[in-house]
Amino acid sequence: MTVAHDDPHVHRLFERLALLATDRQGDPDALHEQLVELAVANSPEVARYWKQVGTGVGVPADAYKDGGPHLFPDEPAVREFRTSGTTGAVRGRVRYTRLGLALKGIAIRANARRALIPDPVEPAVVVFAPSEEAAPDMAIAFDMARIREECGDPHYSASVIGAGGVDYDLLARTLDRAVADEVPVVMVGASFAYVNVCDRLEAEGRRWELPPGSRMFDGGGFKGRSRVMRVDDLRDSVRRVFGIERFGNIFGMTELANQLYDSSDEPVGPLGERPKAWQHFGGPRVRDPRTREFVTEGRGLLEITDLSLLDRPHVLLTGDLGIAHRDGVAIAGRVAGSTSRGCSLSLDELTGGQ
C-alpha cells in the first residue's frame, strides 16, 4: 500500500527528519528504518532491487538517468533539477516535492550554519555559481542560495556569476566593500569556477587581502573538465589572489539533500581530497568492491546515506570512488567506465558511458 505525500504519516516523518537535521534530535536508526519502509511501500522497483541486493543498499545514481525511483510520483514536483551529466550526454532529472524541497533547504541551512561559519559573525557570502533565478534547474544554485540566506549578511553578499559568466565588477565591488568594513568573506562555489577566476585575476595582477576569518569552500571537483587540479594547488591559487587562509570542500549532488563538509584537513585522496565524516544525518561510507561489505579502510564504491531525503530512496551509490579513512571518506572522482586491455574495448568506451 503506497503512502501519499499528504498522508499524516509523511508529515510526521518530515517533522522528525527536520528535527534531526536542525537539532540532531531523534534516533537515526529508527528514521532509517522508516525511510526504508516508505521506499519499499511506494516503489515496487526499489522493493525488487533490495530483495535482490539486500535491503538498504544504495540505489545507483545512474538510475536517475532513466528517471529513477520517485517515492511520490503522483505528487506534483515543485522543482525539477537536472543532473550534470558528466559521464556522457545523458542528463538525468530529479524531482522534488513540496516537503522534499523544504527538507533539503532545512538540511543545507543547518549544515552551513555548523560547518561554514563557526565564528559568531555574519560574513559576506560570495557565491561562484549562478543565482537561483538564473538557473532554476541547477541544484547547486538552490544550495548556494540557501547558504547565502542562512549565513550571509545580505548587505555584503552577492552571487557573482551572471548570464555572461563571472561578473568581475560585481566581484570587485563586493570584495572591496567587505575589506573596507572588515567583514570576513565566505566564498562558496564550483571548484572549476575558482580556477578560471584566479587565472584571470592573477593575469591581470589583481589581488585582495580579505579580512581575517575569511574562508573558501569549493564543490564539484573537476569531473568532465579538461584540467584537473590538486586540492592544495587550487587553495594556493585562491590564497595568492584573495589572501584567504582557511579552506574546505563541499560534496553535494543533485540527487541528495545534505551536503558533506570536510571532517579533517588531512589529504587522503590522490589529488589531496579531504575526508568527510559520518554524522547524525548519515553521510559517506565505502563498500568493498568484491563483497559489498562496508570497509573502514581502503578504496571502494561510495555510498551516501541521507536522512533528509524524502522524495527518493535515502541511500545512494553515487558512482564515485570512495577512500575510507580514520577521519571519514575521501571522495576521489568517478568510477571509470572500464579499464581498457590492449585491443579489447568495451562498448561503453565507444558510447561515453551512456
Added chain:
Amino acid sequence: MSVSWLPDWVGATESFTLSSGDDEWPGARPVDWALTGEGLRRAHERLRELPVRRIVDVVDVVAERWAKRDFPLRRKAVVDAVKVTGMSEETVDRALDAEVGNLRTGSLLAALERELGDPEVLDGFRGGTRAIGPRVTLAVFSGNVPGLPARSLVRALLVKSALIAKLPAKEPNFTAAFLRSLHEVEPVLADAVVATYWSRSDDTTLSAALEQADAVVAYGSDQACAAIRAKVAPHQVYEEHGHKLSFGIVTDAYARLHGPAEVARRIAADCSDFDQHACLSPQVYLVDRRHARAVAEHVADAMRRAASDCPPGTVDEDDAIVLQHRRINAEWRAASTASGEVWAASGLEWTVVLDDALLPLSGAGNRVARIVAVPDPAAAVELMRPYARHLQNVGLGAVGEEFWRIADQLARVGASRIAAPGEMSRAGFAWRHDGQPRIAGLVRWCDVENHPESAATEG
C-alpha cells in the same frame, strides 16, 4: 630469466626492470639503434637464404615443443604470465594452446597458400612473380592475451623479415622464452629478432627503433596505435590492430536445434575464455527473445561450471570497482524493468545479465555474459551497426540458409570473422586478422611482364 631476447651480435645495452606486485623481471635493450638496425639487416640477409619450407619446418618443431604443457620453457612462461596477468594457470595454458597450436606446418602452409598462392614466391621467381618481405619489421605488442605476439612474430619470419618486437609490459615473458627455443632449433631465425621493452612514454626509443623498420605492426588501444601511426613514414608498410569489439548472435532456429543448455554452454565458453580479455571475446550475446530467458538461466550454470573447469583470474582492485559498479547498475536495471535479471557468483568470478536493451551496459571483461533479447536476427545486426568501425568477431548461432544470409549482412556491416558460438576465441592462423591479409600485407611483389624470358618460363 631476462624478459628480453637479444642475439649475441647486439652491442652495448642498457638494463630495465619490469615488475608486477613483488615480482621483478630484468631485461636489456640496445643502446645504439642505428647499429642494431645494421645488425638486423645482416641477420635478414642470412634469413633470406633459408627456403620458406625450412622456416615453416623450424616453427613447426618449436610449436610442437611448446604444444606440450610440461615443456619446461612453457611451464616457466606460464608461471610468469600468471604472476603478471593475474590469470589462472589453466587460463594461460589454454591461451597458449590456442596461439601455439596455430603454428603447425598445416596451418602455416595453409595461410601462406591462401595469401600468396605459391609460398615459394618468397624464395625466388615462380610463374614470373616474386614476393619480397621487409628487411626489418617493428611490432609493438599488447599483453591482453598470453602468447598473442607469436602470431605476428611468425608472420614476419615467414616472409623472411628481421624483427624488433616491443614487449608488452602486461605479459612480457612469453616472447623471449619462445625465441630461446627457436634459437635451439635454428639460430638464423632467432638471431634476426630483437625483443625488448621501452616505456610507452619513451618517444625517443620508439622513434629510433621505428627508423630501422620497413614495416610496422601495432597492437593496442586506438590511442596507443594513433601515437605510433603518427610516426610512420610514407615508405613504411603499416598494420594496425586497434580497439575491437565482438558480439554473439543466437537465432530461434539455432536455439531450437541445440537447446538452451547447449547454447548456454557455448556462450559461457566464449565469455569465459581468456577471462574475456581478448578482443575476440563477445561483449554481448544477442539472443532471440523467445529463448533469451531460458538461455540466460542456463548460462548462469554454465558460467559456474566453466569457472570450476578453468578458474577465473584475480581481478585487481581497479577492475573490481568497475565490475561491482556495473553489476549494481545491472541489478538496478533488472529490478526496474519487467524482463531483466542478474545472476552472479558470490564473488566477482562471473556475472550473467539478462536485459532487453543493448545500452546501458554492464559488461567489459572478467567473465560478464550479457544476454540481450532481440526480436529477430535483423534487429541484432542493426544493433551492431553503430559499432561497425570497431566490429571484429561474431559468434553466429544460425542454421543453413539463414546462417549465410546473416553472415553476409555482418560481413557488409564490418565483421572480419564469423565463428560458431563456443569457438569465438580460437582464431586460426589463416584468418585474415582484422580483415586484411597479414602475410601478403607485409610483402612487395615483383612481376616479370612482357618479356620473352617470362613467356619461355610460362611455356
